[in-house]
Amino acid sequence: MSATHTITIPTMAFYDAWAATYDTDGNVLQRLDSAAFGDITPLLFNVLQKPIRLLDLGCGTGRNTSKLRGMLPPGSTLYAVDGSEGMLAQARASMPAEPSQVEVKWGSLDFTRQQADLDAFIGSAPVDVVISTLVLEHVMLDQFFAVIAKTLKVGGWAWVTGMHPDMGQSRAGFRRDDGVKVHGISYIHGLEETIVAAKKAGLKLAGTVEERGVDDEFAVKELGERAKKWVGKRLLVGILFGRVL
Numbered sequence: 120m121s122a123t124h125t126i127t128i129p130t131m132a133f134y135d136a137w138a139a140t141y142d143t144d145g146n147v148l149q150r151l152d153s154a155a156f157g158d159i160t161p162l163l164f165n166v167l168q169k170p171i172r173l174l175d176l177g178c179g180t181g182r183n184t185s186k187l188r189g190m191l192p193p194g195s196t197l198y199a200v201d202g203s204e205g206m207l208a209q210a211r212a213s214m215p216a217e218p219s220q221v222e223v224k225w226g227s228l229d230f231t232r233q234q235a236d237l238d239a240f241i242g243s244a245p246v247d248v249v250i251s252t253l254v255l256e257h258v259m260l261d262q263f264f265a266v267i268a269k270t271l272k273v274g275g276w277a278w279v280t281g282m283h284p285d286m287g288q289s290r291a292g293f294r295r296d297d298g299v300k301v302h303g304i305s306y307i308h309g310l311e312e313t314i315v316a317a318k319k320a321g322l323k324l325a326g327t328v329e330e331r332g333v334d335d336e337f338a339v340k341e342l343g344e345r346a347k348k349w350v351g352k353r354l355l356v357g358i359l360f361g362r363v364l
């Protein structure tokens with residue numbers, strides 16, 4: 120097979136195959152996402168006085184789950200859900216072993232197909248907060264926001280990030296050892312249509328829309344070699360929503 124050969128496989132199989140190297144292959148989007156997460160979440164969590172229940176929807180390797188566990192007030196519960204067993208196994212393994220007063224519950228399920236299982240997993244009360252980073256491209260907008268609206272309490276908020284439409288036809292992928300580029304199922308979502316779909320589901324914008332990219336050559340130094348081809352482009356969009364309906 121040539122080094123330019125590309126295959127598309129079902130999303131969960133794709134993430135099972137990527138899980139071992141997902142955190143370490145120099146992915147620019149993840150780095151931008153981590154920076155945005157680091158800027159926004161302290162503002163949201165530092166003011167919390169009481170325990171909360173939070174859903175990390177599509178938690179992957181737990182990149183954010185472990186950070187969230189360290190940020191939430193004692194007595195909080197963190198529901199970490201993913202449809203890829205491979206990604207979840209990494210997440211479990213990477214969770215620091217030290218005891219915590221925040222309970223983490225792991226849910227292995229596809230939230231677009233198993234809403235009833237998700238409901239049973241989080242229990243009868245809706246959660247206070249949903250965090251879903253870099254999951255959006257794999258899910259149709261109406262489905263994604265319907266799940267959030269069903270799971271999140273009225274007055275709760277959701278931090279959602281995804282690929283910026285400026286990335287054009289790009290989609291999540293990794294190169295296997297044999298040179299083959301592997302992708303899962305992806306959709307390209309416009310910014311406006313994302314916000315409209317969220318509104319339709321009963322969510323409204325609760326702040327500015329964060330757009331982040333590779334501003335210049337200096338940014339390449341921080342974001343790594345793979346950022347070079349993206350200079351001048353926006354790659355990440357992050358939106359804070361509040362549930363109103």
Ligand SMILES: C[S@@+](CC[C@H](N)C(=O)[O-])C[C@H]1O[C@@H](n2cnc3c(N)ncnc32)[C@H](O)[C@@H]1O
Nearest residue numbers: 134177178179182201202203206229230252253
């Ligand atoms: C790019 S990774 C992001 C993981 C993590 N949130 C992060 O920011 O690193 C996307 C994750 O979403 C999960 N995912 C995609 N669609 C899903 C679905 N319908 N149900 C459950 N998990 C899903 C994938 O298995 C994968 O772990």
